[in-house]
Amino acid sequence: MSGPARREVVVTGIGLVSCAGEGIDAHLAALGTGRPARTDTATFAPYTVHPVAPLALDGQIPKKSDQRQMEPWQRLGVYAAGLALDSAGVKDDSTFKGALHLVVACGGGERDTAVDGAILTGLRDAPDPGAYLNERLLNDLRPTLFLAQLSNLLAGNIAIVHGVTGASRTFMGEEPCGVDALRIAAARIASGQVEAMLVGGSYSAERPDVMVVHELGGYLRRADHSPVFSRSGDGEGGFILGSAAAFLVLEAEEAAAARGATALARLSSVASDRPRRVPGSVGASLSALWRDAGVTRPDAVISGATGVATITAEEGAALSDLAPGAPVTALGDVSGHSLEVTGPFGTALATALVARGQAREVAVTVVGHRRGEGVIRVSAA
Structure with missing residues (x-):
């Protein structure tokens, strides 16, 4: 006996916040510049960081008391979630938000x-x-x-501020958790378990504690910004952290059509894996996931490459074989590296390209700085 047919999953709303600013226009403009819009080389010298653009928080977090009780990473996430709800046209739809499920990908809170x-x-x-x-x-x-360090506080604050009161889940685990948040959310919609999900994450890079953690692992670049895929050859490989947040409203295609929503793009597939890292494993994993995701000839590739020398070189070589001729944009050259947010951010940016008619199909790749790979296929609805 055959099972129920898989439902198509579409993106009906996106919210983006980074050093480039907020929203689709600011981030599509950043794609063509070749470097992040804001760079701070002094605060954490010798390390560079890409700070978030100034935000009018009142626009998405009206109560000052709510703003004060949140740490910066929570404010970024709640703000981006509000942008996504606005984009989907459901910000004032209490019935829709009451049934809306939530998946958040983020790290821990900030140290005192x-x-x-x-x-x-x-x-x-x-x-x-x-x-x-x-x-x-x-x-x-x-x-x-x-309590402030609990990552699921972001989900709680989104529920409080925006009235999203369906079930929520929080994923932790650096870059791969953002991919898995998307994968689980899309699978639940495709299988008919839920009609809509709000999924995304946030990251505050402007923190001395995270600088210490990543420097202890030898992952930070000790220099100003340079293109991510060129860092493996300049002796200063590593990532430059960027504060960012990204959220997407995902819906079953027929459910979106029934409420008259515009499908910005189709989230066609999300594939992920966590093989043991050995020389050549990144390229082999991406090739397998590329096939699993059904990517053929994408018009563009958005890469979450970190800039860490060996794995970034492997990813670059793999993409040259998998997507010959397709332009490859590293997120680090748009917004900096934002760990858990990488998958949702790349997917939101890919959705923006499709929604504006600049691409019919976009592949998003995520290679964690320590483990985990993912490929996400976004196509025209």
Whole structure:
């Protein structure tokens, strides 16, 4: 007995925020510039960061009290989610939002670096370091610290601010979690489990704690911006972090048509894998996922390449074989590298290209800086 037919999944709304600004126009304009619009080389020197453009938060987060209780990464995500709901024409549709399911891809919250620094300084001269540490952890950490670090607070704030009250899920795990968030959301719609999903993520790069974490792994570039795919040859491979957020409203095609919504593009397929990293594995994984996703001759490729030398060189070589002649744009040359947001951001940007008639089919690739690969196919609806 055959199972139910797979439903087509379409994108009806997108919200984008980065150093390029906000919305479709700003980000399509950034595609042609060859470098991110905003670069900060001083705050975290010798590391560069691409800070988010100034936002009028009141436009998507009306209450000042809501703005104050969120950390920057949460404000970015809630803002982009509001843009996506606006784009889909459902911002004021409480019935639609009440049934709208949510999938968020993001990392943890932000450290209180002033408290961390004070504890580490005092620990040096403490006669009993263990007792000192316990006392400081009990007395110096604000009561909301651990609550503020929960990644699913972004989903909670989207529910509070925008009234999205369907079931929610939060995915963590660097770049691959953004791909899996899209894959799970699309699969649930395609199988008939739900009619619509809001999916995306946010990342704040302007944080000393994340700089420390990635520098300890040797992943950061110690220089100003240069094109991502050229970094493997200039001796300064690595990524430049960028603050960004991206959300998409996904719907079953017939459900979108029934409510009179415009399908911006079709999310045709999402394929992901996490093989063990050995020389050549990135190219082999991308080739297999390319076939699984059904990509043939894309008009354009949007790559989440990190700039980390070896894997970026492998990805570049693979794309030359898989998509000969197709222009390849690295997200790092548009918005910087934003880890969990990479998959949703690339998909939203691909949707914008299709919606504006600049492409009929776009392939999005995601290669995690430590593990995980993904290929997403976006096509005209």
